[in-house]
Amino acid sequence: MKIGLGITGCIAAYKSVELIRLFQKRGDEVFPIITQNGLNFITELTLSSISGNKTTTEMFSGVENWDVKHISLARKIDVLLVAPATANIIAKFANGIADDFLSTLYLSFEGKVVIAPAMNKSMWSHPATKRNVEILKERGNIIVNPESGYLACKEEGEGRLADLEKILNYTYHALREKDFKGKRAIITAGATREFIDPIRFITNRSSGKMGISLAREFWLRGGEVILIKGKNTPDVKFDIEVIECESAEDMFKKTVENFSRCDICIMAAAVSDYTPLRRESEKIKKNSETLNLKLKRTTDILKELSKIKKKNQILIGFAAETENLKTNAQKKLKSKNLDFIVLNDVKRKDIGFESDENEISILFKDGREKFFKKSKKEIIAKYIVDEIKNIGEK
Ligand SMILES: Cc1cc2nc3c(=O)[nH]c(=O)nc-3n(C[C@H](O)[C@H](O)[C@H](O)COP(=O)(O)O)c2cc1C
Incomplete structure (x- = not known):
């Protein structure tokens, strides 16, 4: 399976490295895409080295062979997984804003989208975020809900990135044929x-x-x-x-x-x-x-x-x-x-x-x-x- 892995500006961005490893162990190939804000938390070099694929960091970084990358990547991947997903990227996806590579890829991609949010508990429970998450669900995107626990901001509550195995399972679930539905x-x-x-x-x-x-x-x-x-x-x-x-x-x-x-x-x-x-x-x-x-x-x-x-x-x-x-x-x-x-x-x-x-x-x-x-x-x-x-x- 070819996975487009979107990484955004969260403390939990470091966990994406382990996520890439989990997919690789099962024979999947990961193409990392990181937002400019995400680069404050984890480097392009780490993601490219671990995934074995060039990490996309920006929209206009040199056109290779006149290949429009957000379109060619959208056609190459089987699933788009965003983990961790900020409140910001969720809002952009929900409202069709395409002002960077990841949000533009989202609009260009016609396959299954899996989103694993991670944020402070107040951001997660904010009516704006709740509404945006509902819009994405209604659209058929799969949300892997964050878990409760100790957050990076030293507060306790719901907002911690879901367990990585769980994110992996939901990504496979998005793609498998449902031949046991109703059983x-x-x-x-x-x-x-x-x-x-x-x-x-x-x-x-x-x-x-x-x-x-x-x-x-x-x-x-x-x-x-x-x-x-x-x-x-x-x-x-x-x-x-x-x-x-x-x-x-x-x-x-x-x-x-x-x-x-x-x-x-x-x-x-x-x-x-x-x-x-x-x-x-x-x-x-x-x-x-x-x-x-x-x-x-x-x-x-x-x-x-x-x-x-x-x-x-x-x-x-x-x-x-x-x-x-x-x-x-x-x-x-x-x-x-x-x-x-x-x-x-x-x-x-x-x-x-x-x-x-x-x-x-x-x-x-x-x-x-x-x-x-x-x-x-x-x-x-x-x-x-x-x-x-x-x-x-x-
Ligand atoms: C130290 C730090 C940690 C942050 N952690 C989160 C987070 O876990 N979740 C989130 O939604 N935003 C978080 N933010 C805010 C985002 O980085 C900010 O909203 C940014 O605009 C997101 O950009 P992006 O969605 O393009 O990556 C954090 C900011 C800082 C400075």
Whole structure:
């Protein structure tokens, strides 16, 4: 993807360097455009060196090969992202003022525009800014709202540039085909916690990254997502419904409660198979040399869901195995009446639990099988969601 990145006169301008890096890591190319006021905060040299592309700083800086740059750049880029965006540039965009390169590019560009404002809380809440932001929204521009927190002006409030991953996600969201519009998916992610006493619990190594990547992929493609995730999983940097849960029983209840609302259900969480028979009300003291814990089975969420399935929901399971991978996954696929099961080897350190990467096989109920080589979990999520689309289209 080719991104025109507009940078304006904010303290947060330095964050654009990290933003360029985030896009580059995903294989995107960034063309920086900085306003004259922006140059007070960050240099052209830094932006050009990091992006590997010449930074545009002014409207009339030497015409190269008689190329009218605001037009040629407008035709080259897939999306125009302005981050950070001042109250001033927002006002200029809203009112069609084209008195510098960035505002002229805005008028010349016919594609998607994403704007991430950053400013003092009073500037952000000023009726003029609010009105201008509304005009841009009505026009279809995507606004990544600033966050609350400690501002550069040493005040506390709403106005801080949104999280960079969030800005990146909204930029991708602007461009992706919305082939899951009107569909709702319920996705579970992460590990559950089975408490032994008030402070100790049994858990596992699942980080929740695979389930969160799946939720992101659905969201990028226009789907609605209810993510039911265990504690200690990463924050979600996109716009979905997130429900936190603790134990296997808690996850079961929250999943069942929401199940009838969804068309697709992916159980990517690593749910504890056993829970202590009794949870001590006080911290267990080290009074004896050994301690026996008696455990009982937890509810099998997928099995219960397959029983209560009313409409034609697509049910997907994950098999996190360490031995006899295929045999165990096949068994789970059949016994839980799944549409397909995603198999990953959680014994390997380089994929699966805690890793940013995964390598999977998908076993389908009709006996087909597909292997997807080791890739980032975001890429693996795309493969899985593509397969769900194929099922839905059959
Ligand atoms: C130290 C400093 C920090 C500033 N930070 C912001 C800011 O975060 N947001 C904003 O809208 N304006 C901020 N301003 C004001 C803008 O720089 C000013 O409105 C300028 O005209 C914006 O020009 P531009 O939109 O062409 O970049 C700041 C000014 C100074 C001196």
